[in-house]
Amino acid sequence: MVHAPEGPHARPGMSYVNGDHSDELVVTAAHGASAHCVARLITAAFDACEEAEMPLSQLQRTALVEAALLEFDGFDVHLRSLAVVGRMLDDLGER
Secondary structure, three states: OEEOOOOOOOOOOOOEEOOOOHHHHHHHHHHHHHHHHHHHHHHHHHHHHHHOOOOOOHHHHHHHHHHHHHHHOOHHHHHHHHHHHHHHHHHHHHO
């Protein structure tokens, strides 16, 4: 059975399978790992600019971080929706 999410991570229009927390653990782990990758990417971009002797200004650094955060926002919701679709497909196969 699919229920609407509750708590601080609840987003309108999204749902996940309640009762099997393995999907939620996978989503949380993937989201954390992805955040780490995004942070490393931003740091590498700053370093590459400095190595090329074209350092970014504070405004440019802020804009780059803001763009990355805006792209990353909602990624956990996307992962949860994929988990729901996977669970629904599994349920169809069991019928």
